[in-house]
Amino acid sequence: MTINLVNYGLNANFEQAGKTAKGLALARVTEQHHNLYRIVTTQGERQATVAGKFAHENTDPTSFPAVGDWALVTLSADIAVIHQVLPRQSVLAREAVGDRKAGQVIAANVDTIFICMSLNADFNVRRMERYLTMAWDSQAMPVIVLTKADLCDDLPAKLAALSEVSMGVDVIVCSAKTGAGYDKVVAQVPAGRTVAFVGSSGVGKSTLINRLMGQTVLATKTIRADDDKGRHATTFRQLLVLPTGGIVIDTPGMRELQLYTGDLERTFADIATLATQCKFRNCTHTSEPGCAVQAAIQSGTLTTERFESYQKLQREMAYDGLNARQREQAKIDRMFGSKNEMKQVVRQAKAKNNRK
Known part of the structure; x- marks a missing residue:
């Protein structure tokens, strides 16, 4: 055939x-x-x-x-x-597990990325920023899929918290128990389009795909009640064709997501826009006069948590492509300015201890 x-x-x-x-x-x-x-x-x-x-x-x-x-x-x-x-027309990649700075391709040639997060203890806005930074860089369109809505008793509060980071991204709320939101999921997987599912273990990716397939083709496991940790149901990446003609890629759950490449400008578009309004073009958004970012934090229009997350990911992205020695040097430069200054700090600390 x-x-x-x-x-x-x-x-x-x-x-x-x-x-x-x-x-x-x-x-x-x-x-x-x-x-x-x-x-x-x-x-x-x-x-x-x-x-x-x-x-x-x-x-x-x-x-x-x-x-x-x-x-x-x-x-x-x-x-x-x-x-x-x-x-490749698009590529979703993360940092490979281990100490070596190497990339690991999660999926290629996808049109849409479903970032799945359950509305229980797995819900984490800062982690969503990481996923979005990776997804925007892939050249595919991210969609946030919030699962297990039937277990959530503070949905408005969670959606409000997410609104700060989900600019320009569709958000779907669904429940495997009630079936709510599945029509919106189906609408995002038209015939001929490829959708990759990513997210932590146990958030319901396999359950979603089984429902789209109309039969149980993937093993499913839930988040443990005792510690809210997911158990891996999917152990390898695979591509499946849906009865409706859409194509899905299931991926193993990721408890930790280290960025290999990313698009901070898209994920933190609010901070990028504010940065253009700073008095100085090379503003570090720390103590410079006329800093629009710090002004937004002081006025409450930008949260400290979001800005600190931006800084953390910015430092992490700055290490991309560096070997272990270069990464260590970059860390020293960030903390001390240079290796000589680091040695001076160490000498001063030793001298202080000797005087005690």
Whole structure:
């Protein structure tokens, strides 16, 4: 049976790239399991691995295939070989888990990102800022999906808190128990469009997808009642085609989200606008006269918590692309001005202790 790749989100750009590649077939990555992948081509689904040459020439982990990627492959009876990943139209990436400053692609070629957060103890405005910073940078459109509305007794207060950070973003409130809000979720996943689900463990991503699929295809687990921590239901990334024609990518829950790339200008558009009104172009928004940001904090139109979150993410983003030594130097520069000044502070501290 021949598969129509349009049903998997194929557009004119990727179709043209597939036609010009001689001897190679066009495929979309539907699952990722460490170094093994599952792909779909016009001939159906099969496992795949990357070519040796591809692995040798690409040292950056973000260059390797990810769920949602379109790739050029050779087909065989047992396993396909991926030779090239086509240029991505959007890419959602985070910092890889561990000490090494490396990126990890969560999903590629998505049109919309559902940032899922439950309306219980998981609700966290500062974490939402992180997700939005990552999402805006991806070139896809973020949508905030607030789940478990039936467990929330202070919805107006939570929506008011979220309004400070959700500028320009649709917010959907839904409940698996009552079915409220699911019509709005469905409307965001039209035929041919790809939507990636991200969020912490246990917030209801798999439950949402099962409802969209019209059947249970993903395991679901709830947030534990004793500590409000989520348990992983999804353990790998996968792409699914809905009966309505939309395409969804399910991703494992992220308890900690370290930014690899991000768009602070979009997430903190209010602060970016205020910064243009400061007296000095290089204003640090700390103690300079005529600082519009500090004036907004003093007047109450900008909260201290939001500004501190902006500063924290700004420092984190400044480390992007630096190795361990460079990151440590950047930290020293931020704290002490330079390594020599740090040594001077240390000497002064030792001298003070010796006098005691």
